[in-house]
Amino acid sequence: MHVVIFGLGYVGFTAACCLASEGHKVTGIDVSSKKVASIREGRAPIIEPGVTEMLQEGLKNRLISADTEIGSHLDDAELAIICVGTPSGPDGSHNMSYIAEVSQQIAAAIDSDRKTPLAVAYRSTIRPGSIEELIAPIFRARLGEDTDRLVELVYNPEFLREGSAVADYFAPPKIVIGTKTGQPNAAMEKLNANIEAPTFHVGYREAEFTKFVDNTWHAVKVAYANEIGRVCLALGIQATQVHEIFKSDTKLNLSAYYTRPGGAFGGSCLPKDVRALQYISGDCGAGTPLVDSLLRSNEAHKHRLFEYAAEGLAPGDKILLAGLAFKAGTDDLRESPNVDLARKLLGAGFELEIFDPSIEAEHLTGANLGYAFSQLPSIEAILVDKAQAEATPYARVIASNATVEALELPADMDIRDLGTLP
Ligand SMILES: NC(=O)c1ccc[n+]([C@@H]2O[C@H](COP(=O)([O-])OP(=O)(O)OC[C@H]3O[C@@H](n4cnc5c(N)ncnc54)[C@H](O)[C@@H]3O)[C@@H](O)[C@H]2O)c1
Known part of the structure; x- marks a missing residue:
């Protein structure tokens, strides 16, 4: 297949070399005449293991060429891949000017007599909504009613890491293909035919958001590890040993557990121990701004869940909260986010009833009793x-934990699940 790559930096040049090594014909376009000249001479414009050899092989086999202008390169191409830079703008947002520019150049260069649409796949990291709100309108402005006949826009995030870019290209952690319909795109299927990885076909926005979710998560992990390291240093604890213990737990620590957007954290341990670590780090001067932000983040989430639970309802509506404890099957109400939710729903004027087979108000004792009645004095009357x-x-059943599964509810009941956000 003939593939035209726009932007011959770390992402685009690596892709060009890798695709040529698979036998594809690759034309690279870059506004930098220096980069183009260097590629033509067989010198890689970036330092990356393996790429120089692949470039020289590609030039020898006449599979790689480079240009500063699009010209007619797109005419017999099946796929264009966009890898131009999206650096930080002064306000922190991505500077989208290179994306807009290259989109205009491609739209202007498309031959209106094309027999099949050109797949135009964006690999640069762009904010959710960019394809629909910036890129598609650029193509529509130029191609009008012929847009869908001439181009298929795709968003395909790139997961390679510099230093191991070639290896990562052929063995990515996943492949994400965002299209208008969420269905596969033929050119992308062909492109990835030799790559084995979990593959997700989704809409544009989910695909566009992927890199933000991944990269921010990586940053959270590094920042968290270093905060723990600072506390260890301050308290004379062996950070390496702590890390060995931490990472050995692939059941709860390094796993998909606790990663699904849904319920707030609560219960008798998490809030208490986070609060205590905050105290310890403050006391020893370690400074843990990430840890210090967790309880505030959780409170913000609890409030949003309350709004989500009550969305579209009016004060006075009768609603059922299915699950009062922080998880099903326990009567431990201490710091349960569902107790907070019940309090907020009552405060907002809803006629609230609560179903939780593990809770019997007359059997609550000790700290559990104190917490339940201080937060929810009417608990006995509404269970x-x-x-x-x-x-x-009910006007709505709010499923706050798995307790709802114990109920047989009418098929048309409005059930809002807070454990898994849609
Ligand atoms: N570098 C990485 O490890 C990595 C990994 C995943 C995703 N990304 C994302 O991929 C994108 C590209 O990153 P990069 O590191 O390869 O950038 P880069 O700055 O190395 O390369 C971008 C290239 O685009 C060229 N360019 C700009 N406008 C152009 C135009 N109109 N036509 C043709 N070429 C044009 C520039 O001259 C430059 O050579 C960014 O959005 C980045 O966030 C990067």
């Missing part, structure tokens, strides 16, 4: 049993 929960025509 209902299974029969009542199933027979009442």
Whole structure:
């Protein structure tokens, strides 16, 4: 397949070499005449293991060429891949001027007599909504009603790391293909035919958001590891040993556990121990701004869940909260986010009932009793049993934990699941 790559930096040049090594014909376009000249002479414009040899092989086999102008290069191409830079703008947002420019250049260079649409795949990191709000309008402005006949826009984030870019290109952690319909794109299927990786076909925005989610997560991990390291240094604890213990736990620590957007954290341990670590780090001067932000983040989330639970309802509506403890199957109410939620729903004027088969108000004792009654003095009056929960025509059932699974509710019941955000 003939592939035209726009932007011959770390991402684009590596892709050009890798695609040529698979037998594809690759034309690289870059505004930098210096980069283009260097590629033509067989000198890689970036330092990256393996690419010089691949470039020289590609030039020898006449599979790689480079140019500063699009000219007619797109005419027999099946796929254009956009790898131009998206550096930080002064306000922190991505500077999208190179993306806009290259999109205009491609739209202007497309032959209106094309028999099949050109797949135009964006690999640069761009904010969610960029394809729909910036890039598609540029193509529509130029190509009008012929847009869908002439181009298929794709968003395909890149996951390679500099220093191991070639190896990462052929063995990515995943492949994400964002299209208008969320369906596969033929040219991208062909492009990735030799790559084995979990593959996701999604809409543009989900695909565009991927890199933000991944890169910020990596930054969170590094910042967290270093905060823990600073506390270790301050307290004379062996950070390497702490790390060995931490990473050995692939069940709870390094796993998909606790990563699904949904319920806030709560219960008798997490908030208490986070608060205590904040105290310890403040006391020893380690400074842990990330850890210090966790409880505030959780409070913000609890408030948003309250708004989400009540969305579209009016004060006075009768609603059922299915699950009061922080998880199903326990009567531990200490710092349960669902107790906060119940309090907020009552405060907002809803007629609230609560179903939780593990909770019997008269059996609550000790700290559990104190917390439940101080936060929710009406708890005894609003707890209902299974029969009542199933027979009442609620305006909405709020599923705050897996307790809802114990109920047989009418098929048309409005059930809002807070454990898994849609
Ligand atoms: N570098 C990485 O490890 C990496 C990994 C994943 C994703 N990304 C993302 O990929 C994108 C590219 O990153 P990079 O590091 O390769 O950037 P880079 O700055 O190394 O390369 C970008 C290239 O685009 C060229 N360019 C600018 N406007 C052009 C135009 N109109 N036509 C043709 N070429 C043009 C520039 O001259 C430059 O050579 C960025 O959005 C980045 O966030 C980078």
